[in-house]
Amino acid sequence: MAPAARASTFLRHYLVAVQFFTRLPVTGSLARWVGFSPEMLRASAAHFPGVGWLVGSAACAAFAIVSLVLPATGFTPLVAAVAATACTAWMTGAFHEDGLADLADGLGGSADRQRALEIMKDSRIGSFGAMALVLALLMKVGLLGVLAAASPTAAFAALLAAHVVSRFWPLLVIRTLAHIGDAAGSKSKPLADAISIGAVAIGATWCVVPLAVAVLAQGLAPIAAGVAGSALAFLWMHRLLSRRLQGFTGDGLGATQQVCELGFYFGVACALGAA
Structure with a gap:
């Protein structure tokens, strides 16, 4: 394939990912140029x-704007953290937060695998899902507030790197576990079909620049600790999905992203505390 054709295919697959995972508009003539098929979604x-x-x-x-317009008080980092979290939830349509809540409802609602999967299909949120969602959001806002209070640069570096790295780990879930959702009704099913090593490598390549920027901004030790925290969170989620469900669903992928994002913030915060 010619370089121009490869670049065009790369961009189209990227825009399919943007269209599927965010609310950002890929519409009109741009959408017609991009096109769509299950194969493209899988590649995306x-x-x-x-x-x-x-x-x-x-x-x-969002974090920077709120920090600039508000007076410099002890509560400003927390308000900025809320704004950043609200911005990301709006951009993604709370797609991953919804997965976290559904997974918590299923695993918390029943020890039986099949019953847990049935609960996860229910669009209504239960007590376990609500608790997981509230605790995750509180932890996210609290950790970002801690990072900003310790070093505003650390908050920006962690925000950028965490959102990228936490979206890499679900690729390893897809690669190493079986998809167990309803094949006919699952939006995530095309993503689960034979993801290649090459696709995982592309995902890893996306992480290089944000991590390099974060290291230049904040130093190697905090960012390395963030990656380690995110990796430990992935290993925990992988074991949980494997042991309780013997595979993954779309909800499991969303929950993995959320937990790994929190793991990154926690790792950076721990490194700053140790320093």
């Missing part, structure tokens, strides 16, 4: 971390 999975570039950048912008 490699660009999931690339979507994190957009979401993380928007989070940084």
